[in-house]
Structures are given as C-alpha cells and as structure tokens.
Ligand code: HEM
C-alpha cells in the first residue's frame with residue numbers, strides 16, 4: 001500500500017487534540033463525582049483532606065511543573081536542531097516522571113500503613129463520607145498515575161526516535177504530540193492537587 | 201437502472217492490489233475499504249449470533265411459564281443479546297463498516313487521515329469482542345445484569361461481569377480512536393472543491409457521530425472502570441453502605457448511553473439522506489437543515505440522559521428539566537423527517553430495495569420516536585417505565601431505524617465494492633417479510649407494555665398470552681425475511697449480475713470512480729464542481 005508521502009502536521013496535531021478532549025472527559029467523570037459527593041459530605045471531605053500528605057503533594061506538583069517546562073524546552077531545542085540538548089531535556093522529563101511515581105509510592109505506602117485504602121476496615125468503621133473521599137482519591141490519583149506511566153513511555157519512545165534521527169528539526173511531530181500529551185497529564189494534576197490536598 | 205457493463209476488475213481494483221495474498225492482506229491492511237469490509241463481516245457475525253439469542257427470547261415468551269429456559273438463563277440471554285447488539289453490532293457497525301467504506305471516497309480522499317490507527321481500531325474491536333465472548337464461558341458464566349450493568353446488582357452478582365465490562369471498555373477505546381480519525385479526515389482530507397456545503401449528508405452524519413464518539417465514550421470508559429473498581433477493590437462509590445450513591449452510576453451510565461443512541465441512529469439518518477434523493481431523482485430538500493440538525497441532535501442529545509431515570513428518585517426539578525430537554529431533541533429529528541418527505545414530493549420515485557429500506561426507516565423511526573415522547577413525558581413514563589413498551593420503542597428506533605438503514609446501506613453500497621448485485625425481486629420479498637414481521641413483533645410488545653407487562657421477565661400473567669404468541673410468530677416472519685435478505689445479498693455480491701460504475705445514478709463521488717474502486721480510490725485527484733445531489737451538475741439524466 002503506498003502511503004501519501006507528505007506528512008500532514010496540522011492533521012496529526014488535530015488528531016492529538018481530539019484525543020486529549022477525550023481524555024479530559026475520562027477524568028471529567030471522576031471530577032463530576034467529586035463535585036456531587038463534596039456537596040453531600042462537605043464536613044467529611046474537609047476532615048479527610050486534612051489527613052493528606054501536603055508535603056508529597058506539593059513536591060510532586062513542583063516536579064510535574066518542572067517536567068512540563070523541560071519538555072517544552074526540548075521542543076524548542078529540536079526546532080533549533082540541537083539534538084543532544086533535546087535528548088538531555090527529554091531525559092530530564094522522564095526522570096521527573098520516575099521521581100513523581102516514586103513519591104507516590106512512598107505516599108501510598110504510608111497511607112496503606114495507616115489503614116487508609118479502598119475497602120479497609122478502618123474506613124468502613126469511620127464516617128461514610130470519608131470513605132467516599134478516599135475511594136475517589138485512590139481512583140483519580142491511580143488513573144493519573146497510569147497516565148504518568150503512559151506519558152513516560154511515550155516520551156521514551158520519542159527520545160529513542162530523536163536519538164535514531166527519525167525526529168529532527170524538519171520533522172518533530174512525534175515530539176510535539178508527546179509534549180502535548182505530557183502537558184495534559186500535568187494539567188490533570190494541577191486540578192487534582194488543589195481539590196484533594198489544598199482547598200478543603 | 202442497472203447498466204449491464206461487463207464486470208472486468210481493473211487491475212488496480214482494491215481487491216487485487218497488494219503483493220500479499222490471503223488473510224494477512226486483509227487483517228494487516230491499512231486500506232480503508234478493506235478495513236471497512238473487515239468491520240462489516242465482524243459486526244454481522246455478532247449480529248447474527250445476537251439475532252439467534254433474540255429468537256430464543258421470543259420463543260421463551262411464546263407461552264406463560266417456562267417454555268425453553270429458566271429465569272437465570274433468560275437473564276443471561278437478554279443481557280448477552282443486548283450487549284452484542286449494542287456494543288458489538290450497531291455502535292461500531294456504522295462508523296466502522298460504512299464510515300470506512302464510503303466516507304473517504306465521498307470526500308475525495310485516498311484514505312483516512314491515520315490509516316494505521318484505523319487498522320489498530322479494528323484490532324482493538326476484535327480484542328474487546330474476544331474478551332466479551334470469553335466472559336460468556338469462563339468464571340461465573342455469562343453476565344445477567346442487562347446490558348446496562350446497573351449497580352448494585354452488577355457489584356454483587358457472581359456472574360462474569362468484570363471481564364465483560366473490561367471487554368466493553370476496550371471496544372469503547374476503539375470507538376474513540378475511530379472518532380478521532382474521522383473528524384481529522386473530514387477536516388483535513390477533503391478534495392479540492394469539496395466545501396463543507398458540498399459534503400454528502402452521510403459525511404455530515406459521520407462527522408457528528410465522530411464527535412459523539414470522542415466526547416461521550418470516555419464517560420462510558422470511566423463508568424466501566426468504576427464498576428471494575430467496585431467489584432475488585434470494593435471502593436464503594438456506588439454502595440450506600442459505604443457512603444456511595446447508586447443513582448450516580450445511572451447518571452454516569454446514561455451520560456454516555458443516551459448520546460450513544462445517536463452514534464447508532466445518526467449515520468443511519470445520513471444513509472437515508474443519501475438514498476432518498478437518488479431514488480426520487482430530486483435534489484435533497486433542505487440540505488442545510490438536515491446537516492445542521494445532525495449537529496443539533498448530537499449537541500442537545502447530550503443533555504437529556506435523565507429521561508431514563510424518571511422513576512429512579514431524582515428531584516422533581518431534574519425530572520421536569522430532563523423531560524423538557526427530551527422534547528427539544530425531538531425537534532431536529534422531526535426536521536429531518538419533514539425534509540425527507542418533502543424530498544419525495546413530486547419526485548420520480550423508484551421503489552427498489554435501498555429505497556424501500558429508506559422509506560420504512562422513516563415510518564419505523566417516526567413510530568419509535570413518537571413512542572419515545574411517551575417515555576420522555578414524565579407523567580406517562582411512570583406508567584410504562586421498564587415495561588415491554590420500552591422494549592418495543594427502542595427496537596423501533598434502533599432496529600427499525602438504525603438496523604433498516606444499515607440494511608439499506610448494504611443494498612445500496614456493497615455492490616459498488618463487489619461489482620455484482622443481488623436479485624432485485626428477492627430483495628423486495630425479503631424486505632416485505634422483514635417489515636411485516638417487524639411490526640407484528642414489536643407493535644405487540646408495545647401494546648403489551650401499555651397493558652403492564654414488565655420487561656426482562658421470562659414469565660408473565662396469563663392475560664398477556666395471546667399477544668405474546670402473536671409477537672413470537674411475528675419474530676419468525678421477521679427472521680425468515682432477514683435470512684432471505686442476507687442470502688440474497690451475499691449470493692448476489694459473489695455471483696450476481698455485474699454492475700457498472702453508477703448503477704443507481706447517484707451524484708456523490710463514490711459513483712464517479714470505477715467499480716470496484718481502485719486502491720487509491722481515484723484514478724486522478726478529483727476536483728469537485730457540484731453539490732452531492734446536483735444530478736444535472738453531475739451529468740446524470
Ligand atoms: C430478530 C431480531 C430481534 C429479536 C427477536 C429481539 C428480541 C428481543 C427481546 C424479546 C427482548 C426483550 C427481553 C426482555 O426484556 O424480556 C430484547 C431486548 C433487547 N434487544 Fe432485541 N431483538 C432483536 C433485534 C435487536 C436489535 C437489532 C437490537 C439493536 C441493534 C436489539 C437490542 C436489544 C436490546 C439493547 C435489548 C435490551 C436488553 C436488556 O434488557 O438488557 N435487538 N430483544
């Protein structure tokens with residue numbers, strides 16, 4: 001099958017944006033539940049939210065924002081044909097993703113240790129509103145963590161392609177779309193962080 | 201109407217284009233026509249299985265008491281019938297089969313925007329389908345929740361709901377990717393001169409559908425993830441003993457599943473809008489309004505999901521608002537019906553098989569749609585909610601509507617891809633059996649529902665017996681029509697009379713290319729100079 005030889009950049013980006021809309025609605029369902037249950041259990045949500053690890057939350061926010069900056073810089077670097085720099089910046093982004101996941105691991109281990117996990121006896125004994133809060137927390141953050149893993153994998157593939165020279169100053173749509181996806185992963189966290197750690 | 205040109209597959213025909221041959225030239229092909237046919241045969245396989253299950257349901261309901269199966273089997277059979285029909289036949293069917301086969305050619309493109317993604321979507325569909333089929337034979341046996349997977353039952357039942365739900369999730373992902381692909385294709389790959397105002401109405405409907413696929417399907421995805429979490433992790437978000445609310449499940453489920461009925465019906469409406477002008481030999485009446493109403497249905501239709509929950513314990517305000525909005529969606533649907541009928545007015549109508557399916561679509565869809573208003577009005581819904589009336593209503597809409605449009609599309613477009621056609625007289629007889637049987641089957645069910653017979657029960661009170669027998673006999677007529685139709689259609693495609701380039705005299709682009717279409721669809725880049733229903737402009741008498 002002969003493929004069209006020219007590449008349609010605008011098309012590829014449009015496709016990526018459409019996919020991102022779809023991702024937003026995936027999380028939208030969980031945010032909707034958050035809104036409804038917050039209205040029903042304002043008191044319990046506040047209490048539960050006070051027991052979150054503000055330290056890990058803040059640290060991870062800083063890490064993700066840094067990673068977004070790095071990936072944006074990688075895009076500029078590839079446009080200027082600085083291949084080595086691009087690779088370093090992508091490596092930095094992926095490193096941030098790994099640190100983010102490691103922090104999550106520490107945070108969750110601690111919470112599990114304190115008896116806070118879905119269907120735990122401790123939550124079952126406490127007020128139902130708190131159980132709902134933590135249930136939503138684990139699902140939302142778990143789904144987000146899955147996206148961090150996917151995003152990290154995508155960026156690794158992109159880095160390999162940069163390294164092999166498939167992605168270069170003349171054709172960097174892979175990097176651009178990978179960066180778009182990574183920004184979205186970051187953006188979700190920008191909503192999750194205040195909702196679960198801060199505002200209540 | 202058929203021109204008797206000899207069938208001589210041009211060497212460039214997409215049937216013999218690749219170096220590869222055999223099965224791999226299909227299942228690894230990125231040609232939208234081959235992928236379209238892959239979808240067609242896959243969805244038809246599940247359709248036929250699900251029809252057999254539907255037939256079993258009707259046989260069980262032939263007489264009161266146990267006829268051929270007990271309650272648990274009945275629950276499993278109607279669930280699997282519903283899941284296969286909805287998630288494996290009608291939702292992927294239109295975009296996957298005809299969206300792929302027809303849309304790129306109609307806009308003058310060589311292929312879709314992302315051909316490899318397109319193939320990947322089909323593979324995802326097959327993977328999801330395989331998981332669903334596996335769920336029937338493993339674990340606690342086939343799910344028995346109904347296709348809606350309502351909590352709390354779906355959390356507690358020991359049947360294999362988790363695996364089935366996971367399969368549906370995968371199929372949903374496939375649907376999202378198809379939507380992304382089609383919106384991009386329609387934006388980016390229109391041929392020179394193919395302005396938005398010249399898009400065939402089928403393309404408009406595929407476009408509106410693709411947006412619904414992109415924006416509504418992820419809500420289904422997250423809902424299914426939540427069921428899995430409830431069953432596997434016990435998160436309790438829908439479990440009142442843990443502070444959750446089952447009503448939230450219903451909200452999330454219908455936020456997707458109501459718009460999903462537009463994924464089923466919109467492309468069907470598009471097909472009808474393409475068939476009617478050709479067989480009435482008149483340009484479509486109200487092109488702009490039909491195109492716009494597709495978008496209006498897709499938009500307004502995403503705000504009406506609550507009409508499935510009037511009796512679930514929502515607030516009265518919510519009931520009123522959802523009821524009102526439901527009536528609002530009826531407006532763009534009615535606009536389409538009026539436009540189709542106006543197109544027929546003073547046309548030179550030829551009643552061949554595709555046209556018969558199109559005309560019966562209008563009638564059956566209108567009956568189903570009006571029955572929908574009875575369900576959409578909060579007061580009357582209380583009376584008929586969860587009765588056989590509902591079953592009658594949605595079969596009128598998705599089977600009489602989307603299903604008949606699918607059959608119409610098969611008669612109208614498949615010969616183009618095979619170079620041969622079915623036997624016309626037999627097709628008309630099959631259509632007549634199908635149409636008559638259909639109405640006997642489902643009209644009886646609507647009446648039974650009005651009289652109070654609930655849905656999803658294997659047994660019923662003796663006073664419902666006569667009409668149930670009538671309905672079951674109707675289903676036999678309908679199924680014999682269906683079998684005759686399929687045999688005639690496919691026999692014709694492989695052995696029937698050869699057809700020329702433009703057997704029906706259509707003015708859209710697919711009729712301007714050789715039969716069967718070459719690999720890259722067009723021998724030279726098309727330049728579009730006339731509208732899709734401008735028969736004079738296309739030089740067709
Ligand atoms: C020969 C064709 C068919 C027959 C005989 C048939 C029969 C039936 C019957 C008797 C029921 C009701 C079971 C009950 O509530 O007790 C049912 C349910 C259903 N049918 Fe069909 N049907 C056919 C075709 C279709 C088609 C083409 C579709 C959709 C594309 C479809 C979708 C459904 C759905 C979604 C349900 C609801 C399942 C549930 O309650 O969970 N059916 N069918």
Ligand SMILES: [Cu+2]
Pocket residue numbers: 457458461504505507508
């Ligand atoms: Cu609905």
